[in-house]
Amino acid sequence: MIHKELETALNAQINQELTAAYNYLGMSTHFDNENLDGFSKWMLMQHEEEKVHAMKLLHYLQDRGGKVSLNAIPAPNSDFGEPLAVFQRALETEVQNTKSINALYELALKLNDHATVSHLQWFLDEQVEEEKSIEDIIALLDRIGDESAGLLYLDDKLGSRSAPEDVE
Numbered sequence: 001m002i003h004k005e006l007e008t009a010l011n012a013q014i015n016q017e018l019t020a021a022y023n024y025l026g027m028s029t030h031f032d033n034e035n036l037d038g039f040s041k042w043m044l045m046q047h048e049e050e051k052v053h054a055m056k057l058l059h060y061l062q063d064r065g066g067k068v069s070l071n072a073i074p075a076p077n078s079d080f081g082e083p084l085a086v087f088q089r090a091l092e093t094e095v096q097n098t099k100s101i102n103a104l105y106e107l108a109l110k111l112n113d114h115a116t117v118s119h120l121q122w123f124l125d126e127q128v129e130e131e132k133s134i135e136d137i138i139a140l141l142d143r144i145g146d147e148s149a150g151l152l153y154l155d156d157k158l159g160s161r162s163a164p165e166d167v168e
């Protein structure tokens with residue numbers, strides 16, 4: 001049976017992953033409206049990935065005999081700017097998520113819950129990848145500036161992102 005404090009923190013993290021998923025869906029629809037189909041596809045894949053994260057935590061909590069509490073998911077932002085600003089916001093989301101995974105990890109350590117520590121290791125590694133991929137895109141967008149040829153090239157490149165593997 002999992003510690004109550006950890007159960008609460010895992011439920012909060014499930015909500016955070018689903019909130020991120022919803023935000024990325026908002027970004028995807030924004031890019032679709034802007035006719036940037038590759039950017040839209042990339043964000044849709046990111047949305048799918050966050051759902052996988054949420055489900056991975058949800059199944060883990062169930063496996064440990066915890067109670068899943070599904071709470072409200074806030075509406076995504078809709079005041080989007082240029083692609084660079086959207087990706088900067090995505091990076092903020094990931095940095096925040098890394099912080100909360102770290103806090104969860106520390107709580108599991110404090111409570112001597114080694115199974116949860118082990119489970120969260122995957123998320124820590126995943127966050128490194130997530131932050132890096134978004135930082136790389138931000139760096140490219142920075143270089144592209146107002147150059148539409150560069151933007152279209154990146155749009156094409158991001159459109160080739162494939163769906164995440166279902167890790168469960």
Ligand code: FEO
Binds near residue numbers: 020049053094
């Ligand atoms: Fe689920 Fe983007 O971290």
